[in-house]
Amino acid sequence: MSKRLFVDTSAWIMLLNQSEQHHREAVKTYNELQNNRMVTTNLIIGETYTWLRKKGSFQIAIKYLQSIKRKADLKQLEVIYSDLSLEQQAVRLLEKYQDHQFSYADAVSFCAMQNLGIKEALAYDPRFMVAGFKVINEL
DSSP: OOOEEEEOHHHHHHHHOTTSTTHHHHHHHHHHTTTSEEEEEHHHHHHHHHHHHHHTOHHHHHHHHHHHHHHHHTTSEEEEOOOHHHHHHHHHHHHHTTTSOOOHHHHHHHHHHHHHTOOEEEOSOTHHHHTTOEEETOO
């Protein structure tokens, strides 16, 4: 049985932006991990869309959203939607880690991962390690 693996904004950006230093490595790793159950949140999707829209173009950003929908429809990606309970947990986590620069999306992601028993993230963000998760491909 495959394990769940969280995919962070930093990984989506590495995967989609060919000019990123670790793009090739990210694509190779992502392809190798396809047997795992990929999970992300709607907030991560929003962050990624916004980054692609600002740094790229509308066409690139909308293509990303279409790809995410296709992956979700094919059950290749599970999207966790933030709700009141998850967001209340995230606020408590932000208070606990107030000395760290966690974003709101980070906190929601960490809480979703904890709730689902996910221990690993495909990410290029050391904050996942601070929160106690194993990071695949950290910088």
